Amino acid sequence: MGIVYGPVPSRRLGMSLGIDPVPRLVCTFDCVYCQLGKKRFVVHGPEEVTEQFPTPDKIAAAVEEALKTRAHVDYITFSGSGEPTLNPGLGEAVKMIRGFTDIPIALITNSSLLTLAEVFDAAAAFDLVLPSLDAGDQDTFLRINRPVPGFEIEEIAGAIARLARRVPIWLEVMLVRSEEHGSNATDAAIAAIIEKIRMIRPHEVNLNIPVRPPEEPVDPVPAGRLEEISTRMERALPGVPVVVVPKRAPSRSKLLREEEISSEILRVLAVRPCTTVDLADSLGIDPAEVGKYLARLGEAGRIERRMQGGRLYYVAKEA
Numbered sequence: 001m002g003i004v005y006g007p008v009p010s011r012r013l014g015m016s017l018g019i020d021p022v023p024r025l026v027c028t029f030d031c032v033y034c035q036l037g038k039k040r041f042v043v044h045g046p047e048e049v050t051e052q053f054p055t056p057d058k059i060a061a062a063v064e065e066a067l068k069t070r071a072h073v074d075y076i077t078f079s080g081s082g083e084p085t086l087n088p089g090l091g092e093a094v095k096m097i098r099g100f101t102d103i104p105i106a107l108i109t110n111s112s113l114l115t116l117a118e119v120f121d122a123a124a125a126f127d128l129v130l131p132s133l134d135a136g137d138q139d140t141f142l143r144i145n146r147p148v149p150g151f152e153i154e155e156i157a158g159a160i161a162r163l164a165r166r167v168p169i170w171l172e173v174m175l176v177r178s179e180e181h182g183s184n185a186t187d188a189a190i191a192a193i194i195e196k197i198r199m200i201r202p203h204e205v206n207l208n209i210p211v212r213p214p215e216e217p218v219d220p221v222p223a224g225r226l227e228e229i230s231t232r233m234e235r236a237l238p239g240v241p242v243v244v245v246p247k248r249a250p251s252r253s254k255l256l257r258e259e260e261i262s263s264e265i266l267r268v269l270a271v272r273p274c275t276t277v278d279l280a281d282s283l284g285i286d287p288a289e290v291g292k293y294l295a296r297l298g299e300a301g302r303i304e305r306r307m308q309g310g311r312l313y314y315v316a317k318e319a
């Protein structure tokens with residue numbers, strides 16, 4: 001799989017050209033809601049990663065090439081199939097990309113490594129950072145995000161707060177319930193999250209629920225509870241916009257060449273499971289047409305089906 005995918009319509013960032021700067025499935029967390037499959041490789045830092053990270057010049061060259069041929073792009077977004085800040089060349093890559101485009105560059109991160117000076121400085125070089133904070137207390141953090149040992153939510157929240165003084169922050173809170181792991185949407189857990197947000201003072205809070213199937217049985221928080229939490233946060237955090245992230249990105253047409261469609265479908269499915277409609281939105285083409293490509297990819301053994309919550313999702317098979 002390549003370094004660049006999309007542009008795909010993002011629920012938060014418009015048309016987003018995705019950058020995947022880490023070897024597949026490498027992360028510092030093992031979140032109960034993760035959509036990336038059970039083969040995740042959980043590490044403390046880049047020194048534990050045996051695969052090669054894409055170098056800054058490789059990343060910049062892939063972005064430059066993609067911008068020559070792709071349709072409209074609102075953001076160049078570092079995220080992908082693992083924790084992007086594990087890549088030690090992130091700041092350098094941003095600097096190089098700025099040499100050939102003015103398109104804003106965003107970072108989606110689980111926040112864990114922002115406590116490290118070099119990662120903090122790299123994150124501060126972005127135009128926008130979307131750090132996750134799913135818990136305000138250590139117990140909920142350990143149950144929901146399941147970090148490798150050694151991470152402390154107090155330190156991570158402190159680093160996000162410092163970053164919010166340097167660069168716009170949209171704080172992402174994923175709300176889930178699970179029989180096995182409990183919930184981060186109880187009154188007590190939300191009170192703890194609100195205290196952290198008060199200290200961080202982000203430019204915006206995005207309340208999110210999983211919309212695609214994780215490997216483990218995890219339920220999204222129901223819409224009514226989400227609304228209650230949103231209202232409670234707005235009252236407790238005057239001046240901080242609290243946005244409930246819509247379930248689907250707005251559909252926007254794109255000029256994808258026919259021969260690119262199969263590889264785009266595989267690229268998107270390698271990062272996250274999708275329904276036919278998700279893919280149709282993502283690619284800007286008719287769901288019936290997506291169905292034809294999915295049938296061909298299924299016959300070729302490149303993708304497989306998975307049922308979740310009564311809906312049929314497609315996932316890419318490991319190469």
Ligand code: SF4
Nearest residue numbers: 027029030031034110
């Ligand atoms: S931080 Fe993201 S990639 Fe890492 S385990 Fe959690 S959901 Fe998966």
